[in-house]
Amino acid sequence: MMTKSNSGVPLQVVLRFDALTCAVMGVLLVGASGWIAGLTALPSELLFWAGLALFPVAVFMGVFAFAGQVPVWASSLVVAGNLLWVLASLLLPLTGLFAPNVLGWAFLLAQAVVVLCFTWLEWKAARPQPVIAQPLA
Numbered sequence: 001m002m003t004k005s006n007s008g009v010p011l012q013v014v015l016r017f018d019a020l021t022c023a024v025m026g027v028l029l030v031g032a033s034g035w036i037a038g039l040t041a042l043p044s045e046l047l048f049w050a051g052l053a054l055f056p057v058a059v060f061m062g063v064f065a066f067a068g069q070v071p072v073w074a075s076s077l078v079v080a081g082n083l084l085w086v087l088a089s090l091l092l093p094l095t096g097l098f099a100p101n102v103l104g105w106a107f108l109l110a111q112a113v114v115v116l117c118f119t120w121l122e123w124k125a126a127r128p129q130p131v132i133a134q135p136l137a
Contacts, residue, residue, distance in 0.1 A: 011075060011125035015065035018078070018118045019058045025111070026054035040104030046092075057081065075126035082119035086112045 029036065029051025037044035061078060064070045089112040093100050100108060 009121060009125055011070050011122065012065045012067070014118065014121045014125055015061045015070070015078070018082075018122065019061035019065055021114065021118070022054045022058035022061065026051045026058060029054070036107070040107050041099060041101040042104045042107070043098050046098070070126065072126070075122060079119055079123050079126070082115050082122070086116050086119070089115075 029047045031051075033044045033047035033051065036042065036047055060074075064074045064078075089108050092098065093105070093108065
């Protein structure tokens with residue numbers, strides 16, 4: 001049984017797509033970190049390790065994407081992790097730890113927007129549905 005949601009899209013479906021994008025992005029960042037770094041002026045080591053970190057995240061999401069019901073703690077952890085990813089994507093360059101070029105900023109902003117969209121969908125889908133009172137007959 002899939003978890004019912006407020007968004008109309010079952011949480012498990014959103015988690016499947018999020019897990020897939022994590023795995024694909026992980027492969028891209030690990031396999032092409034040097035090339036992406038050359039285009040974006042982002043540190044290749046950061047790209048590589050961020051990509052590597054996405055693999056266990058994808059597995060975690062994938063496990064719950066095929067579960068009968070997603071525990072609240074698991075959906076909360078996914079939402080919190082995604083929010084941290086978005087914040088790190090924006091705050092690390094803003095604090096001066098590295099200086100991406102225009103393409104680097106576009107890359108960071110695009111992936112942050114995608115992750116933020118997944119976060120919103122997961123949060124919305126994980127919220128319990130309100131109980132509608134039935135009139136007494």
